Amino acid sequence: MVNQQDPRVLRTRQLIREAFRELLRKKDFDSITINDIAQRATINRATFYAHYEDKYALLEEITEQAFRDRIPDQVLNARDFTDEICDGLIMMTYHYIMDFYQIYRMDSKPIASLVDEKIKQLLQQSIENILRRGNLHFMEDRQTKIISAMTASAIYGAAHAWLTVGENDRTDLLVGIVRPYVMNGLDLPKAP
Missing domain, CATH: 1.10.357 (Tetracycline Repressor; domain 2)
Structure with a gap:
């Protein structure tokens, strides 16, 4: 289980949210992939999935x-x-x-x-x-x-x-x- 208060976890989640927000400004939601988010956040897909179930959970x-x-x-x-x-x-x-x-x-x-x-x-x-x-x-x-x-x-x-x-x-x-x-x-x- 990921420690939600760990500064590294908080920083990674912040990177993911910022990357997603940037992508939403440029692309419609349906065309954004987890790969797009991970690349923009400079993480790998597995790291994304360690924090969010999918892009819908992130949007929520x-x-x-x-x-x-x-x-x-x-x-x-x-x-x-x-x-x-x-x-x-x-x-x-x-x-x-x-x-x-x-x-x-x-x-x-x-x-x-x-x-x-x-x-x-x-x-x-x-x-x-x-x-x-x-x-x-x-x-x-x-x-x-x-x-x-x-x-x-x-x-x-x-x-x-x-x-x-x-x-x-x-x-x-x-x-x-x-x-x-x-x-x-x-x-x-x-x-x-």
């Missing part, structure tokens, strides 16, 4: 890491789902999607779907964490999960649609449309 890790790196501290530490927290999640999600699709070539619909699902899942987890930390800890777990899933879907769907049909430089309009919809939908129950 990069997607998750980039998303988690963007979560503002105010969202990470939030105890209530306020207008400001909602705005932060909308903006973060929109910018993440915009950057991801503009920087990385997501020409493959199955791969774009995989990335989209991962982002929605991470957004849902972030919202669940806020609801659980806040005044809604009394809600049943399934109720929290359902509310989080609906809220994440609304935010993600709107942010994704704005990328294709919105005025990309007018994110204030996006927030102005989405926040009232989300916050009215989150007319959450009060603690007993």
